[in-house]
Amino acid sequence: MTKKKVAIIGAGQVAEKVHISYYRTREEIDLVAAVSPNFERVKAFAERNGIPNYYTNEDDMYITEKPDIVSICTPNKFHYENVIKALENGCDVICEKPPAISAEEASEMKRVAEKNKCLLTYDFHHRFADDVKLLKEKVLDGVLGDIYVVKVKALRRCGIPGWGTFTNKEVQGGGPLIDLGIHMLDAALYVMDFPKVESVTAKMFQKIGTKKSHGTLGEWNPDKFGVEDSLFGFIELEGGRLIQIETSFALNMKETSIMNVEFFGDQAGATLFPAQIYKDEKGELVSLLNREEADPERHQKSMAAFVDKCLGEDVMVANAEQGYIIQRLVEALYQSAEKGERISL
Numbered sequence: 437m438t439k440k441k442v443a444i445i446g447a448g449q450v451a452e453k454v455h456i457s458y459y460r461t462r463e464e465i466d467l468v469a470a471v472s473p474n475f476e477r478v479k480a481f482a483e484r485n486g487i488p489n490y491y492t493n494e495d496d497m498y499i500t501e502k503p504d505i506v507s508i509c510t511p512n513k514f515h516y517e518n519v520i521k522a523l524e525n526g527c528d529v530i531c532e533k534p535p536a537i538s539a540e541e542a543s544e545m546k547r548v549a550e551k552n553k554c555l556l557t558y559d560f561h562h563r564f565a566d567d568v569k570l571l572k573e574k575v576l577d578g579v580l581g582d583i584y585v586v587k588v589k590a591l592r593r594c595g596i597p598g599w600g601t602f603t604n605k606e607v608q609g610g611g612p613l614i615d616l617g618i619h620m621l622d623a624a625l626y627v628m629d630f631p632k633v634e635s636v637t638a639k640m641f642q643k644i645g646t647k648k649s650h651g652t653l654g655e656w657n658p659d660k661f662g663v664e665d666s667l668f669g670f671i672e673l674e675g676g677r678l679i680q681i682e683t684s685f686a687l688n689m690k691e692t693s694i695m696n697v698e699f700f701g702d703q704a705g706a707t708l709f710p711a712q713i714y715k716d717e718k719g720e721l722v723s724l725l726n727r728e729e730a731d732p733e734r735h736q737k738s739m740a741a742f743v744d745k746c747l748g749e750d751v752m753v754a755n756a757e758q759g760y761i762i763q764r765l766v767e768a769l770y771q772s773a774e775k776g777e778r779i780s781l
């Protein structure tokens with residue numbers, strides 16, 4: 437069997453915990469190289485993970501290793517340049533979310549993937565949960581009826597990331613919306629088959645990150661806290677339907693964390709994680725689907741779909757077009773919050 441050669445760009449926690457640990461389970465995959473700008477870090481990373489070659493410069497890596505597949509696991513700002521380079525080198529690519537930091541970049545990434553006839557996918561892993569598959573089938577069967585309101589929640593109570601560059605707007609493009617909210621938006625839009633968006637309005641806040649310095653996910657410098665700590669918005673869809681989004685790194689709410697989507701149809705309502713469907717019949721409360729636990733394997737399933745697609749199987753992936761649509765939506769929410777006005781798409 438000829439194995440597919442894989443290179444990892446970005447030697448951080450998602451690369452190690454998700455990408456490498458999944459690739460290791462596939463005999464069709466040969467992990468050949470890791471790339472990261474810091475020599476000591478990439479050396480230690482490669483040695484720890486049994487990757488034979490490591491580089492601080494991706495051009496050298498492409499010339500020497502000629503990989504078939506590349507995982508892009510860098511901070512957000514560097515997704516664009518690394519994805520373009522991987523595609524120009526003829527590689528199939530999985531890029532971590534968000535696709536990029538602007539819609540223009542995500543559009544160009546899609547164009548270059550098409551030009552080079554390469555696969556470009558994004559690691560929107562929540563849509564790979566069994567819960568999503570089950571609920572999407574029910575939605576398509578009309579069990580919920582007309583879904584006229586959707587609530588997207590990606591909320592942390594005191595979860596400002598204390599590692600990496602997650603509080604740096606220039607590098608990340610934003611805070612909880614581009615980091616967490618984008619995941620639940622993807623899951624919601626995927627269940628609804630990507631309905632057309634007409635306009636968005638949003639408001640964002642920086643009320644906690646600039647005042648505190650400690651949370652459940654570590655410490656940060658409040659003087660350098662440059663992103664929103666919460667954002668709330670409305671997305672108006674074709675046909676008068678509405679998505680309400682709430683997302684935070686820090687918000688004085690009761691729960692520690694909520695990552696979920698609620699669908700309100702005229703026949704029934706549902707939550708996504710875990711998938712549950714409920715309605716009332718002649719005054720009785722009825723449960724039509726009642727999973728107790730959301731699928732904990734969704735991240736591995738996202739990686740599995742990508743590898744299977746690279747090997748020629750016809751499976752669902754989060755594709756470049758969908759990545760562009762979501763990036764455009766995130767950008768519009770930020771634009772609305774910054775300008776204080778409704779943005780039409």
Ligand SMILES: NC(=O)c1ccc[n+]([C@@H]2O[C@H](COP(=O)([O-])OP(=O)(O)OC[C@H]3O[C@@H](n4cnc5c(N)ncnc54)[C@H](O)[C@@H]3O)[C@@H](O)[C@H]2O)c1
Binds near residue numbers: 471511
């Ligand atoms: N799908 C998910 O649920 C999920 C979870 C965590 C992180 N992520 C995404 O993964 C990406 C990385 O996050 P992380 O938590 O692993 O961050 P991290 O800070 O742990 O790792 C980032 C790595 O990229 C390296 N790097 C920085 N600039 C680079 C460049 N120009 N070229 C190559 N490498 C570079 C850094 O040295 C570091 O090794 C982010 O885009 C984040 O949004 C996604």
